[in-house]
Amino acid sequence: MAQTTAEPDQNAEQAEEAAPDINSARAADGHRWETRDVEDPFDHFGIPAEDARGLLADMLLYRRFEEKAEEAYAIGKIGGFCHLHIGQEAAAAGCIKPLRSEDYVVTAYRDHTQALAKGVEPEAVMAELYGRRDGASGGKGGSMHIFDKSVRFMGGHGIVGGQIPLAAGIGWKVHYREEDEVVVCFMGDAAVNQGAFHETLNMSAIWQLPVIYVVENNAYGMGTAFKRVSKLSVADRGKGYGIPCSSVDGQDVLATYAHFRDLVAGVREQGGPRYVDVQTYRFRGHSMSDPVSGTYRSKAEVKSATEHDDPIALLRDRLMDADELDQEALEEMDADARETASAAADFADESPPPDPEALYTHVWAEVNEHGRLFFDGRDRPEGL
Amino acid sequence: MASMTYRAALNEALREEMERDPDVFLMGEEVAEYDGAYKVSKGLLDEFGERRVVDSPISELGFGGLGVGAAMAGLRPVIEFMTFNFAFLAIDQVINAAAKMYYMSNGQFPMPVVFRGPTGAALQLSAQHSQACETYYAHAPGCKVVTPATPADAKGLLKASIRDDDPVAFMEGELLYNFKGEVPEDDDFVIPLGKAEVKREGADVSIITHGKMLHVALQAANKLEEDGVEAEVLDLRTVRPLDVDAILETVKKTNRAVYLEEGWSFLGVGAQVVTLIQEEAFDWLDAPVLRVTQADVPMPYAKNLEQLAKPNADRVVDACNKVLYR
């Protein structure tokens, strides 16, 4: 991939005038994925149309789910920080769906749809966003901290880069017990500037930990273009540790799925780690309280990306072009997605807030008989 | 006097100090192009350019340490942490390098660096984004801790911190940025570090606090007033240096005290203040000193639990009534 050393202001200008036909953050590099234009994508990627329809249904659910969350946030049902994954759905489906249920996923705070992809119930995710008792984390974690041990979804983590060493630890367990599970660790592009990233990649390489480090490279941190804070591309930042590195078109769910299907199989057989630059684009603001565009990226760029790089539209068109999907089936699929998202919201709405006593539960694994653990001088539930 | 927000007061302080001293620069995540995550540095990039207002990568340990090195070499860095929750990544450089450099080098390297950003909880940001971090920094000899609660204090104390030759953890409050107040219109308005201020006079009980809890203390004092109790509210303004005289004075005046802080109780700022009071004003006390703090748990997300976890005016009123034996 072409590198740019352009000054920040030049970048902004390029983005403004580019009017590119793909994600303009990439267009500035003059790059277009050839696989977008392959004749028979299902054959090319080895994914039967039937499975592709499944991926479309998955991504539609993620989209409708996030739109529902967006709505709920606007009317105050969800509070705090809420980071939507809209635009990046192919990364959730493509990187996670090739996994087995006993494999692990760990991620950052933009975690709703990855949770769904790993099998956390939509009701449990939405109830967590609402801060309710039936949420995946009992309402204690919120949007950024979805956890579900039962499906090996190892959490949404709020400190940029904080989850990366955790992934190595999970991989360490697999290596230690000589199991064959695979760990997928998501992070944003901005996380590659954290020391934890570099320390972890090195450790993972020397111990061959079965972890696939996935950079969801949406080209921006909050309001900072990756190019302004890195001399090298995301792909190149993983180099130098002896880990196989690759890049994939993260708006193309077939490409992403096929790539991960192969990577996961490879890691399971030969051990890890791997490093993947999944090139994607965020269609909304960084979080619900941030602007969609502004000084850091232009309206035109966002518009172009939503028009030309929508992962859902891309797969829909491919299926329709191949007569593998008609309008009616699409509408049915979408209605199902909306229905599931709505049902999740209704469920969340009806779930009660956590019991007040929950304030003091799960702080400590058990109450110590000898010493005192709590020091706030307040009344606490019996036994704590 | 000019009426302005806490955010604008900080912005003015930065602008004035950068104008006054070319060695002052601002570095941190999103401080330049984005005007700061909380818009504190709005307009500074345009005014001072990219050399002095610098967007960093998300590398807290790196740019925190860069600030320390730049201070060793003679600059006066202002390092912005988007919030102090993220400064945990950099605390090695703050404690192991900044706080000890002057001492280890036998005075060769003063450390005029300011680490600033919001501390404490906003609304429903959950466990990793809602921590009051004062104690971690105040614990280490060599590191000053400043916690302004009003626009005037924010401005005067930030200017003093930038001019100070020791490392300062300058801790703001996310919920304070929009808070308005009167600020003196003097571009040399500096409030010395280590001076507390009585924000409300009263003879019956002292509520001692720091940072944004000042506003909770004042609320509590108003409630107590309706009940015929006159509470004095002492705002430490800087946690370290600690204005011992002001603490002892208010305790000797009212003979009863409550410490209010946003963070956890265990080894908290209040623990230090209570120790000081019993060591140096024991005979003046008519009741044990009580503390009101966050519940001794990580901050939960759910609204109802978060409200339960946070200290509030009613809890302060209760504590005051207890020390008044009412």
Ligand SMILES: Cc1ncc(C[n+]2csc(CCOP(=O)(O)OP(=O)(O)O)c2C)c(N)n1
């Ligand atoms: C250590 C740390 N520093 C700063 C932040 C504030 N913050 C949250 S997300 C973010 C941008 C991260 O961007 P990226 O890693 O690219 O992920 P994306 O949001 O694009 O998914 C920042 C600066 C944080 N949560 N943790």
Ligand SMILES: [Mg+2]
């Ligand atoms: Mg990003």
